[in-house]
Amino acid sequence: MTMLTGEKPDRKRVLLKVSGEALMGGGAFGVDQKTVERIASDVAAVVHSGVEVCLVVGGGNIFRGVAAAAKGMDRAQGDYAGMLATVINALLLQNALEREELPTRVMSAIDMSSIAEPYIRRRAVRHMEKGRVVIFAAGTGNPFFTTDTAAALRAAEMECDVLLKGTQVDGVYSADPKKDPSAKRYDQLSYMDVLAHDLNVMDAAAISLSRENKLPIIVFNIGEAGSFARVMRGEGPFTKIIEAS
Ligand SMILES: Nc1ncnc2c1ncn2[C@@H]1O[C@H](COP(=O)(O)OP(=O)(O)OP(=O)(O)O)[C@@H](O)[C@H]1O
């Protein structure tokens, strides 16, 4: 039974958004190899439990267009640089996943055929049906977006059951917990709660797209070893974002 036949799929498929900043480990910039290996091993554990996993990786550990624009750089040019940063992270993750003996493909939203396949939705679906871990690189391929939006977009295209945002905080708080230690963590929120209260853990475009596609979002701390598998078993801490009942 395949998605391409149009029949209801008999499988569990998830998209994990890996924070670029999480790849820094304890560092202030770039990539900590041990952290990449640990995240790859966490992904392998979930794949071995029978779940189809695809990934979107951020680039904030290397370059963010919006930060460069604040210092005078042209925003779109900075965003293209940011998207290239995600490709670097995708290649590093691919290598670490292959060392876990997982079959992988990197598919890029910006054409760079020497190092990654171009993103073609139906090919990505086939890769996943064959048990490959697909890493979606270069975000949406468009400036003025983020990899959170790319994650919501690819999760909808792949008909994933859930979008997991693996970030540096263990859920969505009433305020940024890095700035306000008294902020309270929520176990569950509606998409509208997040939008109406401007809870900036994820950008509004990603929340809106997920809402339109009835795609549940789970926000959790990917910095904790084994957290991806624990969240998949329903063990917290995490915040679930769904439609209000
Ligand atoms: N209400 C909130 N609840 C939780 N975190 C929040 C909130 N508001 C802001 N944040 C911040 O949002 C950050 C996560 O989003 P951000 O886009 O900065 O990173 P990311 O997507 O994980 O990383 P990258 O962009 O590098 O891929 C958290 O580290 C936290 O500091």
Ligand SMILES: O=c1ccn([C@@H]2O[C@H](COP(=O)(O)O)[C@@H](O)[C@H]2O)c(=O)[nH]1
């Ligand atoms: O669709 C996209 C995705 C990303 N960008 C740029 O890349 C950087 C890094 O992505 P993060 O989501 O911040 O990790 C982002 O700041 C943008 O500059 C993009 O332009 N379009």
